[in-house]
Amino acid sequence: MSRSGLTRRSTLLGGLTVLASPALLRAQEQPAPEGVRRNMSSFRTRHWSDHFDTLGKGAIVADIDSRALHYWSPDGETYRLFPSSVPKSDELTRRGYTEIVRKKVGPSWTPTASMRERDPSLPEFMAAGEGNPLGTHALYLSWPAYLIHGTHDTRKIGRRSSSGCIGLYNNHIEALFAQADVGTQVLLL
Structure with a gap:
């Protein structure tokens, strides 16, 4: 040449x-178009004191708009940030303060009546295991039928894909499950 x-x-x-x-x-x-968030904003750190008076038994903030879950240990020494799936629509989204009331390894799943109405092909009950939409671990909130749980379908993480719950990769929910106790305060914003 x-x-x-x-x-x-x-x-x-x-x-x-x-x-x-x-x-x-x-x-x-x-700026990003209305309703669209740039990926960097999803993973900015937050501080627990912006949302809670004390850490108490620990704190979780599930940021639905940025699709990220933040966890602080009771002593404030541990801070974890996880990508999450969030509800498909605002009608399925509940926001506000709640807490973890129960923990379960290998949760079974019973779709709610409204879920079965939207999708009649859903089973009435699904035992724990592969294919169960709750994944390997579940943290039950004080609101009935709202959970933070794992998922076997990793394509859902980072998307609007749930019927109201916050979903994490199975290895992330396992780590959170080990750290978050019953009584951990939770904010969905």
């Missing part, structure tokens, strides 16, 4: 870069 061919190509690419630069900069400065 001749030196002049390389120079023309370099000049052309350089010129296109200069012309495209203002457009690229403007695109980076544009």
Whole structure:
């Protein structure tokens, strides 16, 4: 290849870069469209004191908009951040303060009447195991039928995919399950 061919190509690419630069900069400065969050915002750290008066038995913030779950241990020494799945729609979303009232390894699943109404093909009951939508571990909240649980379907994490629950990868719910005790305060925001 001749030196002049390389120079023309370099000049052309350089010129296109200069012309495209203002457009690229403007695109980076544009806010995300309404309802769309940039990935970086999903994983910014939070501080428990922005949401709770004390740590008590520990604290969990499930941020539905950014699809992230934050956990603080009772002594404040441990902070964990997990990607999560969230409810499919605002109608299925419950927000506010609650707490963990029960923990279960190998949870069984009984779809609610409204879930079966939306999808009549759902079974009346599913035992623990592969294919169970609650995954390997579940943390039951004081609100009936609302849980923080695992999932065998890893495609759901980071998406609006649940019927009201907060879902985690099975290895993440196992880690959270080991750290979060009954009585841990929870905020879904």
